[in-house]
Amino acid sequence: MKETKEDYLFNAIDQSRMIVFRKGNYIRHIPKHPYIEGTEGLSSIEEAVLNPSIITAYTRVDTRTGAQSKCQGYYKITKKKSLGKDKYMIDYWQVCVIYNVRFRRWEIATVLLEMDSPEYVMINTRIEKILYDYR
């Protein structure tokens, strides 16, 4: 990870340019997502984009303007626990990135750490398409 005055920059497995988390956006997210705070949080974000379990793609439509944005989801499963009968509960990081056309770079929109969640909820198959599955 690199740090500039304005941004945190992360190497991602599928990108030649580093993914950007604008510091303003990062700080704004901490009250709702306290686990991203500090060195540990930043390392987990890099681990998720550099060594993900799954990468998905989806399109986000601004319902006010109709403008479309290309988005990707990086998922890193960190724990898997059986509930019996082939059912599992997982812990995972989800990093959502949006392509900024103006700056021609991927920017982090949000980062979530989901805990003890059923496996089937991880990918929203209603709108996400799996690009890479490294599991």
Place this chain on the structure above:
Amino acid sequence: MENSIFLKLIKNLSNDAKKGHWKFFYDKSSDCLYWSKSAISKNVNLKKLSREVSIYMKPNGSPEGLLVQFFQNNFLTQNETLADTGMKKALNKSQEDKPISFGIKTKELEALFVESIKNDILTDAFRANYSLKDLEKIVKV
């Protein structure tokens, strides 16, 4: 079924929201809707229960808020009654990190929102062959 921990959790959401002074917040860049306090406690875990809905759970098993992903792009398109309340308009007018005001429609909207959340979680669970008991196991952890 009446005694289901999961159904009780959903049923009590409005009361928890009132007690905890939860407000609605919308993050445009990630299309996430929050119904929570403005800052979440550090010892709270986020637990995803459907393809869109996650609940902030305290260590004692009570909720501290809700997060709905892909809110306008997916959740509202599947919950037309909720969309018809004029929620979209309020979301598009909203400012980052500022609570959204729904005015006199707040109570009606909260009730519809809770119902939509319940339906969303149960539909996804049953489609994945997870029973109410499985959901309970997950909620209890």
